[in-house]
Amino acid sequence: MSKTLVIVESPAKAKTIEKYLGKGYAVESSIGHIRDLPRSAADIPEKYKGKAWARLGLDIEDGFKPLYVVSPEKRQHVARLKKLAADADEIILATDDDREGESIAWHLYQELKPKVPVKRMVFHEITKDAIQQAITHPREIDTNLVEAQEARRALDRLYGYEVSPVLWKKVAPKLSAGRVQSVATRMLVERERERMRFVSATWWDLLATAQTAGQVTFPARLTDVAGQRLATGKDFDPLTGKIKGGTEVRLLTEAEARSLAEGLTGEPLTVTSAEEKPFTQRPYAPFITSTLQQEGSRKLGFAATRTMRAAQRLYEQGYITYMRTDSTNLSQEAINAARTQVKAMYGGDYLSPQPRVYAKKAKNAQEAHEAIRPAGSSFRTPDSLRGELSGDEWRLYDLIWKRTVACQMADARGRSLRVRLAGQAKTGGTVGLSASGRTIDFPGFLRAYVEGSDDPAAALEDRETPLPPLKEGERVTAEAVKPEGHETQPPARYTEASLVQALEGAGIGRPSTYASILGTIQDRGYAIKKGQALVPTWTAFATSALLEHHFGRLVDYDFTARMEEDLDDIAGGRAQRVPYLRRFYLGEDGEGMALRPLIDSKMGEIDARGIATIYVPKLDGTGIEVRVGRYGPYMQRGEDKANLPEDLVPDELTSEKANEIMSRPTGDRVIGVDESTGHPVVARAGRYGPYVTLGDGNPPIRSASLFPGDELNTLTLERAMRLLSLPRLVGVSEGEEVWAQNGKFGPYLKRGNDSRSLSTHEQLFTVTLPEAEALFMQPRFRAKGAAAPPLKSFEYEGRAPIVLKSGRFGPYLTDGERNATLRKGEEEGNLSAERALEILEERGKVPQKKPGQKSGRKAAAGTAKAGSKAPTKKAAGRTTTGTATKKAAPSKKVPVKKAVGQAPAVAKTALTWADLKPHLGVLSDQERALVTATRDQGRKVEDVAPGLGLDVKKAKGMALQANKKLNQAARGG
DNA sequence: CAGTGAGCGAGCTTCCGCTTGACTT
Numbered sequence: 002m003s004k005t006l007v008i009v010e011s012p013a014k015a016k017t018i019e020k021y022l023g024k025g026y027a028v029e030s031s032i033g034h035i036r037d038l039p040r041s042a043a044d045i046p047e048k049y050k051g052k053a054w055a056r057l058g059l060d061i062e063d064g065f066k067p068l069y070v071v072s073p074e075k076r077q078h079v080a081r082l083k084k085l086a087a088d089a090d091e092i093i094l095a096t097d098d099d100r101e102g103e104s105i106a107w108h109l110y111q112e113l114k115p116k117v118p119v120k121r122m123v124f125h126e127i128t129k130d131a132i133q134q135a136i137t138h139p140r141e142i143d144t145n146l147v148e149a150q151e152a153r154r155a156l157d158r159l160y161g162y163e164v165s166p167v168l169w170k171k172v173a174p175k176l177s178a179g180r181v182q183s184v185a186t187r188m189l190v191e192r193e194r195e196r197m198r199f200v201s202a203t204w205w206d207l208l209a210t211a212q213t214a215g216q217v218t219f220p221a222r223l224t225d226v227a228g229q230r231l232a233t234g235k236d237f238d239p240l241t242g243k244i245k246g247g248t249e250v251r252l253l254t255e256a257e258a259r260s261l262a263e264g265l266t267g268e269p270l271t272v273t274s275a276e277e278k279p280f281t282q283r284p285y286a287p288f289i290t291s292t293l294q295q296e297g298s299r300k301l302g303f304a305a306t307r308t309m310r311a312a313q314r315l316y317e318q319g320y321i322t323y324m325r326t327d328s329t330n331l332s333q334e335a336i337n338a339a340r341t342q343v344k345a346m347y348g349g350d351y352l353s354p355q356p357r358v359y360a361k362k363a364k365n366a367q368e369a370h371e372a373i374r375p376a377g378s379s380f381r382t383p384d385s386l387r388g389e390l391s392g393d394e395w396r397l398y399d400l401i402w403k404r405t406v407a408c409q410m411a412d413a414r415g416r417s418l419r420v421r422l423a424g425q426a427k428t429g430g431t432v433g434l435s436a437s438g439r440t441i442d443f444p445g446f447l448r449a450y451v452e453g454s455d456d457p458a459a460a461l462e463d464r465e466t467p468l469p470p471l472k473e474g475e476r477v478t479a480e481a482v483k484p485e486g487h488e489t490q491p492p493a494r495y496t497e498a499s500l501v502q503a504l505e506g507a508g509i510g511r512p513s514t515y516a517s518i519l520g521t522i523q524d525r526g527y528a529i530k531k532g533q534a535l536v537p538t539w540t541a542f543a544t545s546a547l548l549e550h551h552f553g554r555l556v557d558y559d560f561t562a563r564m565e566e567d568l569d570d571i572a573g574g575r576a577q578r579v580p581y582l583r584r585f586y587l588g589e590d591g592e593g594m595a596l597r598p599l600i601d602s603k604m605g606e607i608d609a610r611g612i613a614t615i616y617v618p619k620l621d622g623t624g625i626e627v628r629v630g631r632y633g634p635y636m637q638r639g640e641d642k643a644n645l646p647e648d649l650v651p652d653e654l655t656s657e658k659a660n661e662i663m664s665r666p667t668g669d670r671v672i673g674v675d676e677s678t679g680h681p682v683v684a685r686a687g688r689y690g691p692y693v694t695l696g697d698g699n700p701p702i703r704s705a706s707l708f709p710g711d712e713l714n715t716l717t718l719e720r721a722m723r724l725l726s727l728p729r730l731v732g733v734s735e736g737e738e739v740w741a742q743n744g745k746f747g748p749y750l751k752r753g754n755d756s757r758s759l760s761t762h763e764q765l766f767t768v769t770l771p772e773a774e775a776l777f778m779q780p781r782f783r784a785k786g787a788a789a790p791p792l793k794s795f796e797y798e799g800r801a802p803i804v805l806k807s808g809r810f811g812p813y814l815t816d817g818e819r820n821a822t823l824r825k826g827e828e829e830g831n832l833s834a835e836r837a838l839e840i841l842e843e844r845g846k847v848p849q850k851k852p853g854q855k856s857g858r859k860a861a862a863g864t865a866k867a868g869s870k871a872p873t874k875k876a877a878g879r880t881t882t883g884t885a886t887k888k889a890a891p892s893k894k895v896p897v898k899k900a901v902g903q904a905p906a907v908a909k910t911a912l913t914w915a916d917l918k919p920h921l922g923v924l925s926d927q928e929r930a931l932v933t934a935t936r937d938q939g940r941k942v943e944d945v946a947p948g949l950g951l952d953v954k955k956a957k958g959m960a961l962q963a964n965k966k967l968n969q970a971a972r973g974g
Numbered sequence: 975c976a977g978t979g980a981g982c983g984a985g986c987t988t989c990c991g992c993t994t995g996a997c998t999t
Contacts, residue, residue, distance in 0.1 A: 011993065033993025041986075074995090101992055154990075161989020169987065179989045313994090325992090513991060525988095640975095685976080692976065704976045744978040756979040810984055820983035848983045 006089035007122075008082070008109055010096050013317045014127060018095070021129045022136070027085065031096065035079050036069040036108050038158055044070050047843065057162055065155050065582045071112065079112060086113040091120070093139065098123035099367035100572065104150035107142050126332040126371050127322070128378070149572035152581055156180070156564065159586050160555065163600055164548075171609045172543050172629065177525050180561060181510045183548055185518055186527045187556050188503055189495055189537040190545040196652040198618050199491035200242030204232050205258035209434060210481045211270060211422065217469040218480065221270070221422055221436040226251050226261070228431065234489045242489070258484035264426030265482045270434065272475045274421045282413040284446035286329040286359040287372035287405050290512035291505040293324070296404070298498035298533070299453045301396050305497050305516040311393040312373070319376055320390070321401055325512040326370035327505075329359035331408075334378045335371065339409040342380055346406075347448060353411050364508035365565045374405040403457075407450035415441035418468045424479060438468030491652070494534040509561045536650045539627065539634035542615045550612075551603045554594060623656045625663065638663060644686070671697070673718035675725075678702075682721050684713050693721040706743055708762040723766070732770035739773050741765045752777060795834040803837045819845030 005026050009015050012030045019028040038058030039045045049055045049068060060066040071079050086092055092115050094106035106121055120139035124131045157180055164178035207223040225231055229251040238245045244252060253261070288296070290309075297308030312324035322335075331339075336356045343352045361368060375381060375398070383399040390398060418438040425431050441447070447461055454460035471477075495503065501515045510518050519535075522528045527541040537545075548556045557563075570576035580589075588595025615627045615634075625638045627645070634645040636659055643663050645654070670684045672693070680696045691713040694701035705724040707713065728742035728751075737753040741764070748759040750773050757776045759768060792812065793805040801816045805823075813822045814837055821844050823832075 013994095031993080032995090034991070035993095037991090038989090041988085075993095078994095097992085105992065150991095157990045159989085163988095165988035175987045177988045181990065317994095511991060513993080517991090521989095694976065700976060706977085742978075746979070746981085749979060751979065754979085758980085806983085808983060813983055815983065822984060846983075846985095 003090040005091045007093045021132045064579045086115050093120045095122045097369040099369040100150045103146040107147040145574045146572045148578045149568040152578040187545045196491040202237040202242040202489045205253040208483045209479045211477045212480045221434040224435045225433040262482040262484045264428035270422040270424040273423050275471045276419045284407045295498040300455045309516050311397045323370045327366040328368040329372045403450040407446040410446035413445040413447045414443040438466045496533045543629045547612045625659050795837045821845045
């Protein structure tokens with residue numbers, strides 16, 4: 002009997018379809034994409050390891066040809082599919098009918114290399130009819146659509162993997178940029194900037210309780226005084242807190258409001274107009290991923306991931322249709338099921354006369370699936386599932402069921418009423434008030450579903466604000482009148498749900514990625530959650546400013562929308578992938594994004610310090626600047642610095658707050674008092690890290706660094722005293738005292754002029770004299786070749802042995818020639834001789850001796866830190882061939898060229914002032930002034946310091962540091 | 975610039991979109 006292999010994307014879908022297809026068909030799933038560009042060096046196959054473009058996974062010079070690899074976790078599954086494919090007589094690729102789905106089908110075809118006929122089939126709903134229809138109408142793989150997907154993939158890779166390193170250099174390591182996340186971050190930042198600029202304003206009005214002759218009361222609000230309209234929130238300019246120019250409104254002070262309230266109490270009011278208007282309201286469209294996440298958040302308080310997790314389980318168990326969709330479309334089966342249920346549960350009156358069809362709503366929707374709805378041709382009611390589903394799942398199902406059923410229900414009908422009243426205060430002056438009400442005559446779909454509310458019945462009542470029947474000319478009494486003060490509010494921060502909504506509105510991101518976008522921007526430290534609100538961090542401000550100023554077009558809100566248009570052209574055969582990517586990445590005749598040349602020019606141009614400085618409007622005139630530094634955000638005024646508290650969100654940083662933080666004693670915390678001396682013990686954060694001092698003076702009586710496990714905030718007095726007890730006299734050996742002390746390289750023992758490192762800090766307290774003496778017996782540091790005992794040794798025939806050693810960066814292999822660090826997962830314990838050889842052959846590197854000695858990438862990277870011009874040249878070289886880069890780069894760089902030309906020995910000797918001088922740029926203004934005065938003019942630090950406003954001791958320290966920096970820069974480090 | 979004794983194999987970080995387990999808590 003012949004066997005057809007059908008491959009879909011999801012296992013749950015495979016199971017369902019298999020039922021509909023019956024004998025002769027085996028249905029399997031790809032479980033999403035099966036191949037992708039290599040993520041990192043570990044994913045790059047041996048063959049391509051050395052290629053300059055391997056890091057990107059795109060061979061730019063060969064038409065941006067992608068390098069696809071089956072990821073390790075998919076290998077087993079793909080092997081299984083291959084085997085099944087080999088046994089089948091025919092293969093049908095039945096992945097989603099959209100860009101990504103087409104691509105998955107193509108990748109399956111490429112990877113499985115079937116020798117039997119292959120067909121492509123698509124369907125938009127999983128019903129027996131639809132599937133059987135689809136299987137009799139197969140088509141070919143649409144290569145244009147596949148090209149469009151490859152263009153999308155390449156663009157995202159180029160954007161992400163080329164722009165992120167700019168951030169590593171200019172802001173902080175491990176940051177990331179991307180088409181989606183960078184725009185999402187920008188949205189948060191721009192909203193926060195609005196909040197930071199916002200100036201609030203106060204306005205007053207009156208709330209009267211009016212009473213009719215029949216003793217019915219209703220609320221009415223003051224709208225005008227003496228014929229002039231009263232100011233409300235929207236009349237104020239959010240930037241100044243003042244009434245917008247050209248607006249003729251009356252602004253009441255609190256005193257005026259109080260006096261007016263008093264004057265109006267008990268006075269008669271006349272109804273000047275009473276308008277009644279009928280209204281109807283249509284039900285909402287059925288759920289798509291974004292609206293499900295929004296309502297999950299609003300009604301159930303679920304984060305996006307929680308909603309999706311529950312939806313996934315409902316889908317897998319066959320309770321709902323697919324949960325990652327951007328289509329509001331319902332199948333005929335679903336419409337029938339919903340209508341049947343409406344009729345049965347609410348009666349025919351509640352049924353929409355015609356079946357409702359919802360049009361495409363989302364920008365760039367791909368519409369491969371149905372809307373999210375209860376599965377099947379007759380919906381299970383939530384009540385019938387009570388025992389069957391767990392908490393989250395049941396509540397989400399209930400929501401989906403209600404929304405689906407409601408969408409086939411009748412419109413809600415009602416009347417809105419608006420009443421205007423006039424009166425006169427005792428104190429004189431006419432006033433106008435207004436009251437509005439809403440009455441629902443027929444709730445229609447509201448019986449089942451009210452957006453944003455968990456309980457339709459209660460929400461229905463809220464939606465009604467009835468007014469008594471009032472006629473023009475009728476008189477009522479202002480029973481009680483209350484003055485009310487209002488404050489204008491800054492625009493609200495985004496929540497997870499509203500950010501997803503905003504992204505979707507701009508066509509950015511896809512249903513399958515909404516939840517993970519939120520994860521990414523939080524993982525990278527661009528946003529934190531404060532309650533429901535997403536608050537951008539200072540790092541987000543710095544990153545966003547860099548991208549906006551230097552890569553503005555990449556973070557345009559319509560960048561994705563334009564990309565989608567171009568991809569549609571490629572999919573439609575009107576444009577080609579390669580020219581499109583060329584324009585984006587390389588630029589052509591001055592046209593296109595030209596990302597690579599742009600980055601090359603920007604690497605040198607972007608001022609990291611400037612980018613790290615964040616503009617805070619409320620600090621104008623205070624002289625205080627906010628910066629993002631290596632150790633987090635801080636404020637600076639002149640030489641004074643203060644860390645920004647972690648819990649301080651950007652819009653709460655006012656000038657008062659900033660001044661208060663700046664004037665705080667630099668984070669010092671008095672832990673207690675030393676009983677024996679009576680001196681205070683203080684915990685401090687210094688430039689070498691956290692430390693404690695005995696005495697609060699400057700200089701302190703004694704100081705000691707905290708150990709790695711210690712926390713500044715939780716350090717006890719007892720622990721502090723123990724730390725301060727160092728250095729410890731261990732004993733006397735060979736006529737010299739042996740001291741255990743903590744130093745800049747960690748804990749060590751000192752005996753005369755000799756020293757030995759200790760392996761743990763705690764040993765400072767525990768090491769005994771015999772142990773110390775044993776340590777001093779060993780050589781101080783190893784001569785080259787006479788290495789530490791290897792952890793393991795592998796022997797080979799016809800080649801030098803390979804040994805496993807433990808080094809600074811963890812375990813590594815070496816054969817004396819080349820070295821290779823072990824990677825994650827390469828267990829040193831069960832390393833075989835074969836594997837060791839493989840690793841060394843694969844990526845063994847000749848150790849780098851001196852800066853500049855190795856050519857190409859390494860040397861260029863070394864100088865990138867020293868000078869601002871070098872990176873530009875390095876980057877420019879990259880667009881040419883790999884070999885050209887290697888030859889060209891070092892010869893172009895002045896400082897390194899020198900290091901190369903001179904022998905290694907020279908690099909060790911002291912550099913002359915002439916060598917150092919070109920690197921003055923790495924110093925601060927003050928350091929530079931100090932160094933030039935001493936070196937160029939031969940003046941003494943003691944004489945120069947007062948002119949620079951420094952005390953002599955500080956200046957000497959600074960001069961030392963400055964010389965260190967200069968030497969480092971001159972040596973290309 | 976709180977004070978502190980050398981010197982030593984680097985290599986990796988990152989994108990978006992399609993999907994589920996296999997892990998642990």
